[in-house]
Structure formats: structure tokens, C-alpha cells
Amino acid sequence: MAIKWKSKIAIVVWVLLLSYGINGLFVGINKAGYYLNQNYFHTDQFDQTLNDFIDHLAMFEIGGITKEEAKKQITVSKEEIEEHRYRYGNLNEQITNIKEQYEGKIQDAISAHNDEVATIIKTERDQKIADITANFTSDDHVRQKIIKEKEAEVDQYFKELENYRQQYLTYKNSFKYYLKNNETGKVYTNLDLNDGSVSQIMNSKNMAFIENYKDLSIEGRYHNFGYVEGVDQLLNNNKLTFEGQIAVPKTSSQINSVLNEYYDYKRNQATYYIYCLVAILALILSAFLYKKTAVVRSLSFEKIELYYNRVPVDVRLIIFGVTLLATFGFHVQGHFLGYWVNIYQLLEGIFYQLFWCAVFLALTLVQGKLLVDRYKDRSHFKDDLKGALFIKMNEALKGAFLNRRVGTQAIIILAIVFAFGLGAAVVVVEPPFIVIYAPAFLVVGLPILIILLKRIGYFNQIVKNTSELASGNFEPDLPIVGKSVLAKLAGNINTLKYGVKASQKEQAKSERLKTELITNVSHDLRTPLTSIITYTELLKTPELSADERDSYIEIIDRKSKRLKVLIDDLFEASKMASGNIELIKEKVDLVQLLEQALAEYNEKMSESTLQFRISNPDKPIYAVVDGQKMWRVFDNIIGNILKYSLENTRVYISMNQVGDKVEISFKNIAKYELGGDVNELFERFKRGDASRQTEGSGLGLAIAKSIVDLHDGEMDIDVDGDLFKVTILLDVM
Numbered sequence: 001m002a003i004k005w006k007s008k009i010a011i012v013v014w015v016l017l018l019s020y021g022i023n024g025l026f027v028g029i030n031k032a033g034y035y036l037n038q039n040y041f042h043t044d045q046f047d048q049t050l051n052d053f054i055d056h057l058a059m060f061e062i063g064g065i066t067k068e069e070a071k072k073q074i075t076v077s078k079e080e081i082e083e084h085r086y087r088y089g090n091l092n093e094q095i096t097n098i099k100e101q102y103e104g105k106i107q108d109a110i111s112a113h114n115d116e117v118a119t120i121i122k123t124e125r126d127q128k129i130a131d132i133t134a135n136f137t138s139d140d141h142v143r144q145k146i147i148k149e150k151e152a153e154v155d156q157y158f159k160e161l162e163n164y165r166q167q168y169l170t171y172k173n174s175f176k177y178y179l180k181n182n183e184t185g186k187v188y189t190n191l192d193l194n195d196g197s198v199s200q201i202m203n204s205k206n207m208a209f210i211e212n213y214k215d216l217s218i219e220g221r222y223h224n225f226g227y228v229e230g231v232d233q234l235l236n237n238n239k240l241t242f243e244g245q246i247a248v249p250k251t252s253s254q255i256n257s258v259l260n261e262y263y264d265y266k267r268n269q270a271t272y273y274i275y276c277l278v279a280i281l282a283l284i285l286s287a288f289l290y291k292k293t294a295v296v297r298s299l300s301f302e303k304i305e306l307y308y309n310r311v312p313v314d315v316r317l318i319i320f321g322v323t324l325l326a327t328f329g330f331h332v333q334g335h336f337l338g339y340w341v342n343i344y345q346l347l348e349g350i351f352y353q354l355f356w357c358a359v360f361l362a363l364t365l366v367q368g369k370l371l372v373d374r375y376k377d378r379s380h381f382k383d384d385l386k387g388a389l390f391i392k393m394n395e396a397l398k399g400a401f402l403n404r405r406v407g408t409q410a411i412i413i414l415a416i417v418f419a420f421g422l423g424a425a426v427v428v429v430e431p432p433f434i435v436i437y438a439p440a441f442l443v444v445g446l447p448i449l450i451i452l453l454k455r456i457g458y459f460n461q462i463v464k465n466t467s468e469l470a471s472g473n474f475e476p477d478l479p480i481v482g483k484s485v486l487a488k489l490a491g492n493i494n495t496l497k498y499g500v501k502a503s504q505k506e507q508a509k510s511e512r513l514k515t516e517l518i519t520n521v522s523h524d525l526r527t528p529l530t531s532i533i534t535y536t537e538l539l540k541t542p543e544l545s546a547d548e549r550d551s552y553i554e555i556i557d558r559k560s561k562r563l564k565v566l567i568d569d570l571f572e573a574s575k576m577a578s579g580n581i582e583l584i585k586e587k588v589d590l591v592q593l594l595e596q597a598l599a600e601y602n603e604k605m606s607e608s609t610l611q612f613r614i615s616n617p618d619k620p621i622y623a624v625v626d627g628q629k630m631w632r633v634f635d636n637i638i639g640n641i642l643k644y645s646l647e648n649t650r651v652y653i654s655m656n657q658v659g660d661k662v663e664i665s666f667k668n669i670a671k672y673e674l675g676g677d678v679n680e681l682f683e684r685f686k687r688g689d690a691s692r693q694t695e696g697s698g699l700g701l702a703i704a705k706s707i708v709d710l711h712d713g714e715m716d717i718d719v720d721g722d723l724f725k726v727t728i729l730l731d732v733m
Contacts, residue, residue, distance in 0.1 A: 010293050015365075017286035019331070019358040024279015027334035028272075035272040035337075040265035041209040041248070049258060050211070050246070053175050056168035058218035059161065062179060062188045062242060067158045074150045076143045084135070084142050091136045098128050174258040178202060179216065179244035188242075198245075207247040208262055216242040268337050271346065275337070301366060308370050312392070313384040320367045327360040406485050413448065420445045458486050462493065469497055528559035535559075583710060587733065588627040589620040590662060591655060597634035598653070601642065609647045610668075615654040621662050622733045625711055633704040637666050637726055640701065646671045646722065657732060664728040673722070701726075 037043050088094050102125040109118035134141040178189040178198050191201055202210060219239050248258050301308075308316070336349025375381045385391070401407035423437045458481060468475045474497060478490035535552040538544070544552075594616065598605075605612055641651055649669040656663050701717075708715040714729040 010289065014286055014289045014293070015358050015362050016354065017282045017289065019361045020354055021279050021283030021286055022361070023331045023334075023353065023357045024276050024282065026328075026332045027337070028276040028279065030332055031272055031334055031337065035269045039269075040262040043265070046209075046258070046261075049261075050175075053171040054216070054218075054246070055221045056164065056171055057177065057179075057188075058221045060165065060168050062181075063218055063240070067154060070154050070158075071151050074147055074154070076146045076150075080146055081139055081142045084146055091132065094132045095129055098125060098132065101125075170257065173252070173254045174248065174256045175246055176202065176207070176249055177244065177246045179213070179242040179246075182215070182241045182243055189244075202245045202247055206249060208250045208259065209248040211246050213245070214243050216244070218242070264338070271337055272334075275334075275350075301370060304366075305370055305373070308367075309374060309384075312387055312389040313381070314388040314390050316367070316371065320364070320371060323360060323363045323367060327357070327364045330357045330360055403485055413452065416444065416448055455484070455486060458490075462486065462490055465490075466493060469493070469500065474501065528563040531559040532556050532563070581710065583626040583629065585624050585626055587622050588625050588630065590623055590625075590630070590664070590730070590732075591616050591619075591621050593627060593631055594634055594653070594655060594664070597631055597638060600635065601638050604642055608642060608645075610642070610645055611648075611650045613650055613652045615652070617655060617657065621655065621657050623662060623730050624733060625730065626707075629707045630711070633707050633728070636701065636704045641666065641668045644671050644724075645669060660732060662730050662732045664730070666726040668724050670719075670722045670724045 034043060034045075040046055088097070102121055105121050106118050106125075109115075109121060135145075172190055176191055178187070178191055180187045189198075191198065193201075195201060204210070217239070218241075248262065249256070250259075252259055311319075330353065333353065336346060336353055340346035340349055374384075400410065420437075420441060423433070423440070427433050427437050462478060465475050465478050477494045477497070480487050480491050480494075535556045539549060539552050539556075598612075598614065645651060645668040652665070652667040654665045656665075705715045708728055708730070711730060713731070714727075716727045718725040718727070
């Protein structure tokens with residue numbers, strides 16, 4: 001919706017107040033543990049600083065131990081002697097190792113005829129053997145060696161300790177101390193007692209902080225300066241205790257880091273209280289403005305909502321989460337409280353903080369409102385979830401690995417390409433790596449590049465071939481190169497091409513048969529219908545005799561019955577082809593069923609010149625079929641034999657059981673020449689008599705095959721010259 005400029009200002013002010021209030025609330029909670037102390041000297045930070053100073057003081061001044069004193073305190077235990085003695089094995093093992101180390105050098109010197117060098121090497125070897133032997137014969141010998149090792153460690157420790165001296169001097173300038181050894185009474189201080197007594201100097205008037213000690217122990221404080229084996233335990237056993245005071249002066253002529261931190265804390269503490277108080281007021285004002293300003297409450301984002309909802313839901317949620325975390329991060333921060341020198345720097349820090357807080361808070365609020373408005377109806381979330389980026393990526397990944405070999409090869413190739421790209425960048429930065437990169441590229445990278453280019457070329461060839469195939473142009477077969485997925489794809493495209501050719505051929509055949517069907521239906525229906533119309537007109541003649549009238553009526557009756565047979569057969573064939581027919585299956589003896597069908601035609605068979613040779617088994621053959629429909633199959637085939645068989649020829653009908661199948665065979669010599677595709681005889685209105693002079697409807701074999709198919713059987717036609725054979729296979733019980 002359109003928002004006026006005054007409303008825009010109100011929204012901006014509200015966001016700024018809310019951002020400032022939330023930031024102040026978070027800063028107040030986050031910094032409370034630090035700034036709610038009485039002063040800097042009650043903070044953990046100062047406690048750590050004070051302890052660091054005491055550690056340094058113990059090490060460099062009041063510890064009372066020097067490097068020489070530390071060396072005097074070195075002791076060697078029996079366990080240390082044994083460990084040193086057997087550190088490299090027993091005596092024999094150590095002597096053997098020494099001899100093996102020097103044997104090669106001695107032999108090289110002898111081979112070079114350098115007897116002097118050989119003698120020197122042998123002397124060095126014998127000295128080491130003597131030293132090792134002494135380790136196993138004298139504890140004192142081993143003890144002296146261990147003491148030397150520990151003295152070296154002490155030297156190293158005190159050498160490294162000097163790295164901390166500058167820090168100690170800095171601390172010494174920041175603190176004032178007066179400590180007395182409880183045992184010896186020795187005093188350690190950096191006070192100028194010429195200015196007065198200790199009590200006159202170490203008091204609240206001169207010192208900002210004073211800590212009194214009665215029994216200050218320095219035991220264990222040396223470990224803060226590093227650990228050297230053999231030295232740490234030696235130094236940290238110092239059990240000296242002290243009494244006295246450690247203080248921080250209120251003023252100092254030198255740089256005093258602790259005093260500076262004290263005043264910085266005091267200043268920042270005041271800033272903290274003011275900032276938090278103003279933040280509370282800002283929260284109150286933002287709540288008041290929200291309540292009193294309708295435009296803030298009714299704020300909508302119709303213009304961006306349409307585009308925002310197009311973003312995948314998981315991406316929206318991730319962006320919202322990142323924005324929310326960034327908002328929280330900026331609102332929690334309060335760095336500006338401790339990093340300002342003057343008021344301008346403080347205001348700059350506050351404005352910088354407030355700007356980013358407001359920006360991210362506004363982004364978070366806008367996204368939150370859009371998400372809430374969108375998903376008030378939970379069905380929207382389910383719908384959006386289907387288009388989530390992670391789901392799409394998961395589906396893409398599954399698709400990439402639908403063929404694992406292809407997915408794996410693609411990942412490997414991408415990894416290699418990435419590795420060589422990264423390697424090229426490394427070579428640019430560090431040219432010496434070309435020694436490794438170049439051979440690797442020649443051995444691995446270049447062959448893979450060549451293979452990749454070949455595969456791309458092969459793929460382009462497949463794309464070109466399929467484009468031509470889609471345009472109806474049958475290109476030569478694609479070459480099958482290797483056993484890759486592309487080779488398999490090429491083979492499938494070749495197979496598909498032949499399938500398309502076969503489909504086109506079948507389509508052309510179907511169109512031809514459809515045309516013939518329309519022509520044949522028109523012819524077969526029109527012929528009797530024309531006769532009926534003609535003789536009906538003749539019956540209207542007044543001078544027509546009774547005999548002629550009876551003759552015409554007889555013709556009309558015959559043609560009507562013929563037309564009825566054609567129409568009934570047509571409907572039945574259509575029902576059979578569509579499968580829209582109910583079978584009443586039962587246990588039927590097929591031998592008896594065939595004999596009944598033959599018996600129906602017994603008179604016509606006797607009147608014909610055909611000689612029937614029937615071969616049926618002696619025992620029944622049972623099958624679960626619709627007896628009436630199966631009788632229709634036999635009836636149609638026998639009727640066709642009587643109509644279309646050559647006169648004075650034999651007809652062979654047989655039935656045999658072969659395993660769990662029964663084979664029923666009908667053979668006859670055709671009266672008409674059977675040309676073309678004999679399988680087309682199964683088509684509707686197809687006749688062996690192309691002139692269509694016989695009484696058949698052309699639907700007999702089509703109906704018979706449909707019935708057999710509905711019984712999950714097989715019906716085939718074979719033609720050998722004029723020999724016409726129909727074979728039926730059915731399941732038996």
C-alpha cells in the first residue's frame with residue numbers, strides 16, 4: 001500500500017526506538033556482571049591483574065631463589081638413575097647399537113686406506129662404550145650426568161624467564177607494595193620511605209586501592225611462566241609467606257596502566273547506566289508509538305510479498321534465521337562502551353551500532369510478518385514445502401545417481417577438474433610446484449580432457465540424430481562405442497528408430513484397414529438395405545399380382561434377416577474388441593462341445609462336396625470356459641469352412657492335449673486365392689472372398705479371435721499356398 005512521507009517517518013522512528021531499546025536491554029543484561037560492581041577494583045579483570053603482578057613479584061623479587069640457588073637444590077632419586085641407565089635398553093643392547101652405528105664408518109675409512117680416521121672413529125666408539133659401561137657400574141657416574149641435564153634445564157628456564165621482565169617492570173610502576181618475609185623479617189618494597197612512614201603512604205588518602213595480607217604464600221606461582229621438566233617442581237616447592245600491603249596509587253608521575261583502567265571503568269560505568277536508562281525510555285516510547293500509530297500496526301508489504309513467496313521456503317527460513325542471528329548479534333554488542341576517548345567517538349560508536357541494529361531488526365520484522373501472514377494457513381506450508389530447495393536438490397541428487405555409474409563418474413571428473421584448477425592457482429602463486437603439476441596434468445588431466453571431449457562429441461552426435469528423428473528424418477544408425485551410458489543410449493535410440501518405423505507402418509496399415517472397414521461396412525449394409533428399399537417401392541405398384549407380391553415380400557424378409565445378422569455381428573464384434581462382455585465360465589468338455597457344433601452343420605456337410613476328416617480324442621478334455629461363447633468360435637470357423645472351401649476337397653479337424661494345453665486345428669483348401677497379409681483376416685469385415693459375393697459378414701474370425709483372447713488363449717492362422725489352417729490353444733484343467 002502507498003505510505004505518506006509522515007507515515008514513513010513514523011515507521012523509521014519506531015524502528016529506531018525499538019532497536020535502541022532492545023540493544024540497550026541486551027547490553028544492560030550482557031554487561032551487568034561487569035559494570036554493576038562497586039568499582040574497577042571489585043571486577044574479575046582487576047583480580048586477574050593483581051594475581052599476575054604477585055606472580056611476577058614472586059618470580060623476580062620476593063621469591064628469594066636465584067639460578068645458582070636453584071641448581072644447588074637439584075637432587076637425583078634412585079628411580080631417575082634407573083630410568084637414565086635403561087633409557088635405551090640394557091647394557092648389551094646399548095653396546096651393540098653403538099658398534100652398529102660406528103661399524104659402517106670404520107669400514108669406509110679402512111676401505112679408503114685412511115687408518116688415522118679409522119683410529120679416531122674407533123676411539124670415539126670405545127669412549128661411548130666405556131661411558132655406557134660406567135652407567136651400569138657406577139650410580140655416581142649416572143647421577144653427575146643427570147645433574148648436568150637438570151642444570152641445563154634450569155639455565156634454559158631462567159633464560160626464557162627474562163622475556164617476562166618487561167611486563168614485571170610495567171606492573172611495578174602500577175602497584176605499590178610493602179611486604180615482609182614472615183620467617184626472615186626481610187622487607188621488600190618499592191615505596192619511597194623518605195616521604196614518610198608506611199602508614200603515612202599506604203592509606204586511603206593516597207591510594208585508590210589497598211589490599212592487606214597476613215599470610216601471602218608464593219608456593220606454586222612459578223608455573224605461570226612456563227613449564228620445563230625438572231625445574232617446575234623444584235621452584236614451586238618454595239613455601240615462603242609474607243605479610244604487608246599491595247596498593248594502587250591515586251596519582252602517578254609514570255604511566256600507570258591499572259590506574260588508567262580504573263578511570264576508564266568509572267567513566268564507562270556511568271555511560272552504561274545512562275545508556276540503559278535511555279534504552280528503557282526508548283522501549284516505552286516505541287510501545288506508545290505502536291499503540292497510537294495505526295500505520296505501524298497495519299503495515300503490510302503487498303508489493304514485495306508476491307516476489308518473496310516465490311523464493312523456496314527453506315531459503316526463506318534460512319535467510320530469516322541468518323538475519324535473526326545477525327540482529328541478535330548486533331543488539332548484544334556494546335563495544336562502544338569501552339572504546340571511546342571523547343564524546344564524538346562515543347556518539348559515533350552508538351550511531352554505528354544503532355544503524356546496523358535498526359537495519360537488521362527491520363529486515364527481521366519484515367520477514368517475520370511475511371512468514372506469519374503466509375503460514376497462518378498451514379496448507380500453504382505443505383504446498384511450499386514441495387518446492388523447497390533442499391527437496392529439489394535431493395531430487396536432483398537422486399536423479400544424478402539414478403545411474404550410479406554416471407553419477408560417480410561425474411563427481412570424480414568434477415573433483416579432478418576442481419583439483420587441477422586449484423593446482424593451477426597454486427602454481428601461479430608458487431611457480432616451483434609446476435614440477436609436480438605438469439607431470440600430473442600430462443598423466444591424468446590431459447587424458448581425462450581428451451575423453452571428456454570425445455564424450456561431448458558423441459553426445460552431440462546423439463542429439464543431432466534424435467533431432468533428425470523427431471523431424472521424421474531417419475538418419476543412419478548411431479555407432480555403439482564401448483559400454484558407456486552414452487553407448488547404451490545410442491543403442492536405445494537405434495531401437496526406438498526401428499520402433500518408430502514399425503509404428504508408422506502399423507499406423508499406415510491401421511489407416512488402410514480403417515478405410516477398408518468403412519468401405520466394407522457400407523457395402524455389406526447397403527446391399528441388403530438397397531434390396532429392401534427397391535422391393536418395398538415395387539410393392540407399392542397397384543397392378544402387382546399376388547404371386548409377384550409374395551415373391552417381393554419373401555425377398556424383403558430374407559434381406560431384412562441378412563441385415564439383422566450383419567448388424568448383430570457388428571455389435572458383437574465391437575463388444576468383443578472392447579472387452580465389454582461378461583463371460584460365464586464353467587467346466588466344459590471341449591470334445592463334446594466341438595461335436596455338438598459339428599452336429600449343427602451335419603446336414604450342410606452332407607449336402608456339400610467336402611470330405612470331413614475329424615480326429616477327436618476318446619476321453620473328455622475339460623477346460624474352464626464360457627461354453628456358449630466357445631461354441632460360437634467353433635460355429636464361426638466351421639461356417640467359414642463350408643463357405644470358403646474349394647469343392648471336392650478334404651477338411652481336417654483335430655483336437656489334441658499337449659501338456660496343460662489343448663490344441664484344436666482346422667485345415668481346409670481355400671476356394672479363393674489368399675493374397676496379402678493373412679493376419680488381416682482377423683480384422684472386421686475381412687473376407688477371403690475379395691469380391692464379397694458370399695453370404696458371410698466378414699466378422700466370423702474377428703469374433704472368434706476376440707472370444708479366444710478373452711479366455712487367455714491363442715488363435716493363429718497359417719496359409720501354405722491354398723492350404724488354410726486355424727489353430728486354437730486353450731488352457732485345460
